[in-house]
Amino acid sequence: MRAEVNGSRETRAEARRQIEICNACRYCEGYCSVFPALMRERSFSDADIIQFANLCHNCRGCYYACQYTEPHEFALNLPKVLAEARQDSWREYAWPRPLANLFHERGVALALAVVAGIAVIIGLARLLAPTDGEGFYAYLSHGAMVAIFLPAFVLPLVAVAVSLRRYWTSIGGGTVRLSHVIAATRAAATMKDLDGGHGDGCNFEDEDRYSNGRRHAHQAVLYGFLLCFASTSVATLMHYILDMPAPYPIYSLPKLLGLLGGILLCLGTAVLALLKVKADRSLGDVRVWGGEMAFTGLVFLVAASGLLLYAATGTSLVMPLLALHLGAVLAFFLATPFSKMMHGFYRCAALVKEAATSGLRHSITDQGNRI
Amino acid sequence: MLVIGGGNAALCAAITAAEAGAQALILEGAPKAYRGGNSRHTRNFRCMHSGPLGVLTDAYGEDEYFDDLLNVTKGKTDAALARMVIRQSEECYPWMHDHGVHFQPSLSGTLSLSRTNAFFLGGGKALVNAYYRTAERLGVTVLYDAEVTHIHLDGGRIAHVDARIDGTPQRFAAKAVVAAAGGFEANIEWLTEAWGPAAANFLIRGTPYNRGAVLKDLLDQDIASVGDPTQCHAVAIDGRAPKFDGGIVTRLDCVPFSVVVNRHGERFYDEGEDVWPKRYAIWGRLVAAQPDQVAYAIIDSKSLDLFMPSVFPPVTAETLDELAEKLDLPAQKLVATITAFNAACRPGDFYPTELDGLATSGLSPEKTNWARPIAEPPFYGYALRPGVTFTYLGLKVDDGARVQGPEGPIDNLWAAGEIMAGSILGQGYLAGFGMTIGTVFGRIAGNEAAAHAR
Ligand SMILES: Cc1cc2nc3c(=O)[nH]c(=O)nc-3n(C[C@H](O)[C@H](O)[C@H](O)COP(=O)(O)OP(=O)(O)OC[C@H]3O[C@@H](n4cnc5c(N)ncnc54)[C@H](O)[C@@H]3O)c2cc1C
Ligand code: SF4
Ligand code: SF4
Numbered sequence: 001m002r003a004e005v006n007g008s009r010e011t012r013a014e015a016r017r018q019i020e021i022c023n024a025c026r027y028c029e030g031y032c033s034v035f036p037a038l039m040r041e042r043s044f045s046d047a048d049i050i051q052f053a054n055l056c057h058n059c060r061g062c063y064y065a066c067q068y069t070e071p072h073e074f075a076l077n078l079p080k081v082l083a084e085a086r087q088d089s090w091r092e093y094a095w096p097r098p099l100a101n102l103f104h105e106r107g108v109a110l111a112l113a114v115v116a117g118i119a120v121i122i123g124l125a126r127l128l129a130p131t132d133g134e135g136f137y138a139y140l141s142h143g144a145m146v147a148i149f150l151p152a153f154v155l156p157l158v159a160v161a162v163s164l165r166r167y168w169t170s171i172g173g174g175t176v177r178l179s180h181v182i183a184a185t186r187a188a189a190t191m192k193d194l195d196g197g198h199g200d201g202c203n204f205e206d207e208d209r210y211s212n213g214r215r216h217a218h219q220a221v222l223y224g225f226l227l228c229f230a231s232t233s234v235a236t237l238m239h240y241i242l243d244m245p246a247p248y249p250i251y252s253l254p255k256l257l258g259l260l261g262g263i264l265l266c267l268g269t270a271v272l273a274l275l276k277v278k279a280d281r282s283l284g285d286v287r288v289w290g291g292e293m294a295f296t297g298l299v300f301l302v303a304a305s306g307l308l309l310y311a312a313t314g315t316s317l318v319m320p321l322l323a324l325h326l327g328a329v330l331a332f333f334l335a336t337p338f339s340k341m342m343h344g345f346y347r348c349a350a351l352v353k354e355a356a357t358s359g360l361r362h363s364i365t366d367q368g369n370r371i
Numbered sequence: 372m373l374v375i376g377g378g379n380a381a382l383c384a385a386i387t388a389a390e391a392g393a394q395a396l397i398l399e400g401a402p403k404a405y406r407g408g409n410s411r412h413t414r415n416f417r418c419m420h421s422g423p424l425g426v427l428t429d430a431y432g433e434d435e436y437f438d439d440l441l442n443v444t445k446g447k448t449d450a451a452l453a454r455m456v457i458r459q460s461e462e463c464y465p466w467m468h469d470h471g472v473h474f475q476p477s478l479s480g481t482l483s484l485s486r487t488n489a490f491f492l493g494g495g496k497a498l499v500n501a502y503y504r505t506a507e508r509l510g511v512t513v514l515y516d517a518e519v520t521h522i523h524l525d526g527g528r529i530a531h532v533d534a535r536i537d538g539t540p541q542r543f544a545a546k547a548v549v550a551a552a553g554g555f556e557a558n559i560e561w562l563t564e565a566w567g568p569a570a571a572n573f574l575i576r577g578t579p580y581n582r583g584a585v586l587k588d589l590l591d592q593d594i595a596s597v598g599d600p601t602q603c604h605a606v607a608i609d610g611r612a613p614k615f616d617g618g619i620v621t622r623l624d625c626v627p628f629s630v631v632v633n634r635h636g637e638r639f640y641d642e643g644e645d646v647w648p649k650r651y652a653i654w655g656r657l658v659a660a661q662p663d664q665v666a667y668a669i670i671d672s673k674s675l676d677l678f679m680p681s682v683f684p685p686v687t688a689e690t691l692d693e694l695a696e697k698l699d700l701p702a703q704k705l706v707a708t709i710t711a712f713n714a715a716c717r718p719g720d721f722y723p724t725e726l727d728g729l730a731t732s733g734l735s736p737e738k739t740n741w742a743r744p745i746a747e748p749p750f751y752g753y754a755l756r757p758g759v760t761f762t763y764l765g766l767k768v769d770d771g772a773r774v775q776g777p778e779g780p781i782d783n784l785w786a787a788g789e790i791m792a793g794s795i796l797g798q799g800y801l802a803g804f805g806m807t808i809g810t811v812f813g814r815i816a817g818n819e820a821a822a823h824a825r
Binding site: 020021023024025027028029030031042061062064065066067068069070071072073074196197198200208209 | 404405411412414473475476491492493494495496497500501504613616618619620621622675676679680681682684
């Protein structure tokens with residue numbers, strides 16, 4: 001425990017050393033939001049470092065453009081040290097802490113176990129209590145699904161909220177204004193921080209070549225996720241308010257949204273995983289490479305099993321696929337507060353904070369060497 | 372066709388030649404991690420334009436550009452070549468963009484340059500990376516760790532070029548050769564020959580690979596030279612900077628707000644003579660003339676936020692005595708100097724960004740602007756040393772970038788970049804002009820050499 005706190009302290013000290021070099025250089029100012037943010041300060045608190053770390057999207061532009069990367073003695077590797085500081089901060093803010101630590105150390109195994117376990121439970125539930133509903137409800141009653149998924153959805157949300165609150169207080173975030181939220185949403189919706197500042201994208205999978213591959217793949221995942229979420233929400237409304245229980249025909253809103261969302265999620269996660277394999281691991285946090293990969297895999301599994309389920313309607317494969325799909329969804333929900341999924345929440349918070357601060361303070365000006 | 376060097380000038384030459392149909396080979400003396408010479412430390416280039424152009428605002432005409440240049444070179448300029456470079460700089464902008472360079476509006480706080488200088492997004496290394504990508508896409512071959520040791524001149528033409536590739540000697544025959552191997556600022560022995568032993572204490576702001584081997588070898592074969600062999604462009608930088616390659620971050624902009632003393636604790640020059648952009652270059656020489664080539668800028672807490680943060684934190688102390696001890700300065704003398712300075716300060720309004728006339732009275736030398744007592748702890752001290760940016764001695768070229776030999780132009784040798792910049796810049800320096808010379812002459816050399824090689 002102690003060692004780990006020291007570890008993150010060392011990481012932050014190293015991040016501070018590098019950020020002070022950047023602040024004297026500023027060549028990377030145009031790549032992303034991190035640089036304008038750091039240029040407003042002269043010295044950097046832990047809160048600053050954590051905020052920068054969560055603003056950083058690991059686009060790597062500032063690594064390949066840096067004249068001070070190793071073997072230079074200044075040994076700049078900002079994407080890496082910020083990734084580590086970011087990871088440490090997520091772990092510190094995560095709630096409940098023991099669960100977070102468990103996930104951190106055995107993330108992959110745990111995720112797999114949860115998927116398997118849940119699939120078995122659902123299978124048993126089916127064996128023990130056959131129902132007489134229609135569609136999927138023929139396999140698992142609507143009531144049983146709600147009983148399982150509502151807490152599985154709400155509890156993680158509470159954990160997410162607690163973590164976010166911790167983050168917000170620690171970086172000194174104040175009152176949230178609508179205009180800041182709008183600015184942050186715009187930045188997130190367009191993945192501004194992955195466009196390289198010039199629109200040609202980031203330097204992820206092929207050294208210093210700019211590419212929008214990662215940005216677009218990430219976009220697919222983000223919008224795929226939102227579409228699936230919208231599909232479930234619409235279905236819930238139809239169920240409870242319009243009294244139109246599932247199954248829905250293919251041309252219904254929930255199906256169309258879900259289908260499109262599922263396809264985007266599958267494509268997006270597959271491409272992201274591929275890019276991650278190609279990219280240089282030493283520019284990220286190597287400790288969590290496997291865990292992040294597993295999480296990407298889990299999201300793919302959720303989407304792919306969902307799509308297969310659509311395809312398998314009316315066949316004998318529905319039951320095993322349903323168990324797998326629900327298991328994966330449950331695992332995804334339960335893992336959310338401790339997984340890579342949190343980056344979305346923290347990043348948005350960081351962007352809101354940046355939108356709030358950028359209007360207030362100006363950077364220290366450079367009237368110096370005009371070489 | 373051979374291109375010697377792997378910085379901006381070399382890459383512009385190789386790309387242009389490849390597009391003109393030549394088979395180009397780049398011999399870069401540095402390993403891949405350090406490719407790009409001093410060009411990787413740059414941040415902008417100076418560009419003429421008749422109206423808004425990309426990130427450049429307003430207009431910057433030929434005459435104004437030329438006057439700016441004359442101003443810094445005090446007339447030591449080849450007017451015809453200079454005007455040619457200036458005129459061609461305008462078409463460099465779109466060319467650079469088409470070959471992968473991204474521009475950004477002038478870095479925050481350098482607004483005064485937004486009209487004259489186009490900044491590279493990510494700086495010079497991003498530019499160099501983009502050019503290497505482009506060159507490789509065009510079929511240019513690049514050899515790293517390929518230091519050229521000898522260019523064999525025989526009867527007015529280059530017969531062959533010798534290099535060490537990964538340490539193994541190798542001989543290259545080539546129809547056309549472009550020399551773009553930078554200056555000799557990293558060659559300390561050569562600097563000491565020109566400057567005297569003091570040069571051993573100079574810091575080199577750029578790459579350790581610009582040792583001038585190509586320049587020396589050609590001069591030894593009676594190739595015509597231009598530029599003062601005893602001069603180099605040196606600025607005052609943080610004395611704790613690494614010996615080589617410290618680059619931009621080692622700059623220190625605190626001098627106008629400080630009292631600067633030498634290692635005996637004595638002042639030696641008016642720290643507030645003019646705004647820093649107009650003075651930083653003379654402080655290299657001033658510090659070079661002090662004992663051990665070192666000086667110390669002392670400020671107090673009032674001034675810390677007035678200049679760009681530097682790469683190393685200042686030495687900090689609650690009293691001047693303590694500061695003197697930490698900086699290894701004679702404490703009594705330092706305290707006496709500061710006390711006398713403080714007593715000579717006059718009341719008045721202080722404006723950090725303009726000449727405010729807040730001068731001392733009765734000191735020698737006076738401080739003529741921004742003179743405020745050094746009195747509010749904590750006190751801060753920075754060591755200053757001369758940091759060499761580039762050297763002036765170079766190859767003499769004509770407007771076709773062709774190198775001049777003892778009996779007229781060499782048939783198949785062209786030069787571009789810092790190695791020939793002395794042909795245009797006799798002394799002084801205009802921000803962003805180095806990259807402009809390299810880009811313009813690199814393209815000319817590439818074209819001419821390609822035409823010859825075909
Ligand atoms: C810190 C710093 C900041 C600067 N900022 C700017 C700026 O913002 N704008 C600007 O216009 N100018 C700037 N300059 C000046 C600028 O760097 C030079 O004018 C410019 O880079 C010269 O380009 P070049 O291609 O001629 O030389 P370089 O870029 O220095 O390239 C020389 C190349 O030759 C290679 N080489 C050397 N010897 C051999 C050999 N024997 N065999 C093979 N290869 C060899 C080197 O490895 C290197 O690749 C700056 C300089 C410094 C030091
Ligand atoms: S990453 Fe390197 S080039 Fe970019 S701002 Fe920092 S020190 Fe400068
Ligand atoms: S990796 Fe990209 S997002 Fe992160 S600090 Fe560097 S440039 Fe910004």
